[in-house]
Amino acid sequence: MDLPALFSTVLWAIAGDASPLVVETVWSVVETVLSIEDWQFVFRNADYLLGGVVITIVLTVVSILLGFVLGFPAGAVETYGDGYLRSAVRNVGILLRGTPILVIMIYMYFVMPIEYLLGPINAAFGGLDILLGPTPFAAPDGIGTAFFAATLALGLRSAAYQSQIFRGALSSIDDGQMEAARSIGMSRFEAIRHVVVPQALRRSVPGFQNEFTIVLKDTSIAFAIGLGELLKRSDDLFVQQTTAVLEVFLFASLIYFVLTFGTNRTLDYVENYFAIPGESS
Amino acid sequence: MTDSQTDRSSRTASETAPLLRIEDLWKSYGDEEVLRGVSLDIERGDVEVLVGPSGSGKSTLLRCVNRLTEVDSGHIYLGDVDICAADTDPNDIRQQIGMVFQDINLFAHLTARKNVMLGLRRVKGMDREAARERANEELDRVGLGDQVDSYPAQLSGGQKQRVGIARALAMDPEVMLFDEPTSALDPELSSGVLEVMAQLVEEGMTMLVVTHEMRFARGGATGITFLDDGQIVERGPPEQLFENPEEERTAQFFQSISHE
Amino acid sequence: MSGAETTESPTGRFRTTSAEPGPVLAVLAGVAFWGWLVTRWLNDWVLARIGVGPGAGENFVPRGPFDAAAASVADVSAGLGVVGLPIEWTATVLSTVAIAIDLAPALAGAAWYTIVLTSVSIILGFFIAVPLAVLRVYGGPLKWLALAYTELIRGTPLLAQLFVLYYGLPLAIWLQDAPLVGYGSIPEQAFWIAIIGFTINGSAYQAEYIRGALESVDEGQLTAARAVGLSQYDGIRYVVLPQTLRYAIPAWTNEVVYLIKYSSLAAFITVPELYYVASDIAAQTFEYTAIFGLLAVVYLGIVLTATKLMDRVESRVAVPGIGRAEGRKQGDA
Numbered sequence: 032m033d034l035p036a037l038f039s040t041v042l043w044a045i046a047g048d049a050s051p052l053v054v055e056t057v058w059s060v061v062e063t064v065l066s067i068e069d070w071q072f073v074f075r076n077a078d079y080l081l082g083g084v085v086i087t088i089v090l091t092v093v094s095i096l097l098g099f100v101l102g103f104p105a106g107a108v109e110t111y112g113d114g115y116l117r118s119a120v121r122n123v124g125i126l127l128r129g130t131p132i133l134v135i136m137i138y139m140y141f142v143m144p145i146e147y148l149l150g151p152i153n154a155a156f157g158g159l160d161i162l163l164g165p166t167p168f169a170a171p172d173g174i175g176t177a178f179f180a181a182t183l184a185l186g187l188r189s190a191a192y193q194s195q196i197f198r199g200a201l202s203s204i205d206d207g208q209m210e211a212a213r214s215i216g217m218s219r220f221e222a223i224r225h226v227v228v229p230q231a232l233r234r235s236v237p238g239f240q241n242e243f244t245i246v247l248k249d250t251s252i253a254f255a256i257g258l259g260e261l262l263k264r265s266d267d268l269f270v271q272q273t274t275a276v277l278e279v280f281l282f283a284s285l286i287y288f289v290l291t292f293g294t295n296r297t298l299d300y301v302e303n304y305f306a307i308p309g310e311s312s
Numbered sequence: 313m314t315d316s317q318t319d320r321s322s323r324t325a326s327e328t329a330p331l332l333r334i335e336d337l338w339k340s341y342g343d344e345e346v347l348r349g350v351s352l353d354i355e356r357g358d359v360e361v362l363v364g365p366s367g368s369g370k371s372t373l374l375r376c377v378n379r380l381t382e383v384d385s386g387h388i389y390l391g392d393v394d395i396c397a398a399d400t401d402p403n404d405i406r407q408q409i410g411m412v413f414q415d416i417n418l419f420a421h422l423t424a425r426k427n428v429m430l431g432l433r434r435v436k437g438m439d440r441e442a443a444r445e446r447a448n449e450e451l452d453r454v455g456l457g458d459q460v461d462s463y464p465a466q467l468s469g470g471q472k473q474r475v476g477i478a479r480a481l482a483m484d485p486e487v488m489l490f491d492e493p494t495s496a497l498d499p500e501l502s503s504g505v506l507e508v509m510a511q512l513v514e515e516g517m518t519m520l521v522v523t524h525e526m527r528f529a530r531g532g533a534t535g536i537t538f539l540d541d542g543q544i545v546e547r548g549p550p551e552q553l554f555e556n557p558e559e560e561r562t563a564q565f566f567q568s569i570s571h572e
Numbered sequence: 573m574s575g576a577e578t579t580e581s582p583t584g585r586f587r588t589t590s591a592e593p594g595p596v597l598a599v600l601a602g603v604a605f606w607g608w609l610v611t612r613w614l615n616d617w618v619l620a621r622i623g624v625g626p627g628a629g630e631n632f633v634p635r636g637p638f639d640a641a642a643a644s645v646a647d648v649s650a651g652l653g654v655v656g657l658p659i660e661w662t663a664t665v666l667s668t669v670a671i672a673i674d675l676a677p678a679l680a681g682a683a684w685y686t687i688v689l690t691s692v693s694i695i696l697g698f699f700i701a702v703p704l705a706v707l708r709v710y711g712g713p714l715k716w717l718a719l720a721y722t723e724l725i726r727g728t729p730l731l732a733q734l735f736v737l738y739y740g741l742p743l744a745i746w747l748q749d750a751p752l753v754g755y756g757s758i759p760e761q762a763f764w765i766a767i768i769g770f771t772i773n774g775s776a777y778q779a780e781y782i783r784g785a786l787e788s789v790d791e792g793q794l795t796a797a798r799a800v801g802l803s804q805y806d807g808i809r810y811v812v813l814p815q816t817l818r819y820a821i822p823a824w825t826n827e828v829v830y831l832i833k834y835s836s837l838a839a840f841i842t843v844p845e846l847y848y849v850a851s852d853i854a855a856q857t858f859e860y861t862a863i864f865g866l867l868a869v870v871y872l873g874i875v876l877t878a879t880k881l882m883d884r885v886e887s888r889v890a891v892p893g894i895g896r897a898e899g900r901k902q903g904d905a
């Protein structure tokens with residue numbers, strides 16, 4: 032099978048007279064990508080980039096946790112609550128879900144007086160440092176404004192989405208479970224706590240998985256407020272050596288991909304570990 | 313469960329007031345009247361079977377007894393406690409009244425044993441070891457001693473329902489309510505459940521049973537109540553309703569179901 | 573999200589009463605929002621050219637009176653101390669209105685970019701996604717190609733993808749030299765690169781949603797179609813896909829909303845869409861609170877319109893029995 036001939040026939044069929052231009056462009060792209068020099072540049076600076084990875088991961092985890100702490104109660108209120116509280120929770124959720132994360136982040140950084148919260152938090156870190164004095168561990172120096180703003184933005188938005196995940200899961204539990212629990216004398220709260228929630232949490236895992244990867248990728252938007260996470264650091268390198276731009280961003284993308292892939296597989300494992308035996312999904 | 317009531321047929325008139333007294337219950341859903349002035353007395357040790365066409369209000373009546381459904385008017389007395397009173401704690405009442413559902417409703421995330429233990433630990437406050445032992449006993453009692461660690465999804469329908477009965481019995485109820493316990497089961501699977509129910513009858517449990525299983529009604533009931541369109545049409549011992557009903561409607565009803 | 577209450581009418585059937593203000597307010601707000609946008613577009617592109625009206629980019633309403641009102645109200649409240657807080661609040665509202673008046677023309681123009689960017693990308697992405705999804709489910713040996721594409725695109729951030737396309741590849745330079753790009757009212761290369769980026773990104777996500785919907789259509793449907801004599805292709809096209817697309821509507825609506833919000837990232841490759849314009853102005857006037865607040869309102873307006881629209885579409889094409897497959901519905905024994 033004469034591949035080159037086949038290839039050029041197809042190419043001419045599609046691109047016609049523009050074929051030489053197409054070949055030229057593709058070749059220049061390939062050339063750029065395969066530039067050894069530029070890849071060397073990337074690897075030399077790998078530890079700078081990996082510092083960004085650490086920030087990315089920490090930011091993701093903290094934001095997800097914040098989202099859970101706020102989102103689970105919100106979901107429960109939306110499912111079981113009523114009146115003003117429920118409306119308030121719903122409307123805040125709609126606002127957070129309808130606004131671009133970029134706008135929320137900028138708002139947190141430039142508009143919200145978050146310094147007031149930041150002060151006590153950094154003081155708490157200081158206190159933790161003193162506590163850890165005798166041990167070989169040390170607390171982090173404190174968190175920067177950009178990191179804090181990014182955490183708040185990602186965390187609050189994640190809470191808005193997680194509340195929907197939990198609301199869906201809570202209301203998908205058959206009413207009969209609640210009835211059976213009440214029929215043996217459990218109060219509404221006990222029934223929710225011991226019978227509905229354990230089942231709902233298991234059903235939330237796929238949605239949670241999704242949310243995790245979304246937050247992970249959205250940490251890249253903290254670029255806009257100058258946080259030194261992975262994408263920002265890639266940009267810094269790009270500014271240093273502009274010919275390496277493609278390699279740098281491809282490398283960063285690869286790292287993101289590895290992170291999301293790893294997270295998904297881990298959460299798959301967690302889901303299987305806690306799955307109720309006998310139930311098929 | 314008291315021993316003094318094992319011989320159901322020798323009830324004396326000097327016994328204390330009925331265990332369960334249902335007085336003039338009315339319940340509507342929207343404009344639809346589901347219960348229209350239902351009154352019923354159940355003595356300790358009675359096995360009362362409720363029959364009637366669908367929509368006659370049988371299930372609603374049952375659910376009013378353990379207050380899963382609130383009545384519009386009327387009273388239900390368990391001993392001297394008015395179940396329907398506003399200041400009666402439903403959670404307390406439900407510990408004394410056990411319920412077995414048509415949809416079974418086992419707690420899907422718990423093993424059979426843990427299903428039974430949940431009420432013992434969280435409602436009765438038993439400690440884990442005691443609850444565990446008691447759960448094992450109850451499950452043994454319904455013939456599922458070897459399935460204690462199985463999850464509901466791993467059990468057959470009949471087995472699940474027997475766990476449901478064990479779960480209700482573990483709370484030491486005075487009365488057991490059965491809401492069409494075998495309707496959702498295949499015929500082969502329901503025999504196990506009916507056996508357990510027959511066993512409870514032997515042991516003198518006070519039972520209020522909604523069912524279409526006429527074999528059980530004939531064999532185990534102390535009284536049959538025929539409910540139609542929200543009212544009690546006729547009530548009496550099984551022989552009367554099956555062989556010699558006083559009301560025309562009763563006769564028609566039993567005619568129609570004997571063809572099933 | 574229906575806010576209407578149900579009451580029981582004498583005939584015993586439940587009927588919704590429109591006693592709640594919610595839905596009416598929403599419709600009014602929608603009319604006001606789109607009324608403003610369309611009026612502004614008409615003015616800037618049509619009326620301005622023929623010399624009618626205040627001219628392109630000029631305010632409809634002067635902001636002066638509002639600024640003056642805000643200042644005088646602020647004076648009043650300053651004199652009242654703590655008691656004057658609600659009055660001070662009124663001053664803030666007035667000055668926000670003034671800022672909004674100035675900001676409106678720029679935002680309207682940018683909204684056009686946002687809306688076009690989103691719509692074109694979604695539609696193009698859809699036409700790539702459907703074959704991709706079909707390939708994934710029915711494709712045999714070519715499945716892995718579709719899988720690799722969707723996994724790679726979904727596993728990397730949109731912003732990184734945009735950077736690769738804009739800075740990394742010579743696309744920008746190539747497009748700049750292309751005929752027509754940047755000429756007249758045709759947007760420059762950054763816009764087209766953004767479209768390419770969003771199309772690719774959107775297509776991967778849409779492929780995933782459509783794949784999920786495809787898989788929730790009962791196998792028996794295709795079997796029955798083949799049994800009647802339809803080819804595999806025809807069976808998929810006339811029997812499976814119509815059901816699939818209905819199942820996919822909720823997820824697809826999500827994608828539309830997602831893209832509307834993430835179009836803001838195009839700002840980083842210099843596309844003059846909503847976020848770019850707003851942050852540009854904010855950097856000059858420092859009115860961050862008002863500007864980004866108004867920005868959020870505009871985004872919300874577009875997002876809510878899109879969801880309502882999709883709700884309508886869903887009702888129009890609904891078929892009894894083909895339900896919303898939003899995820900796994902468990903509890904089915």
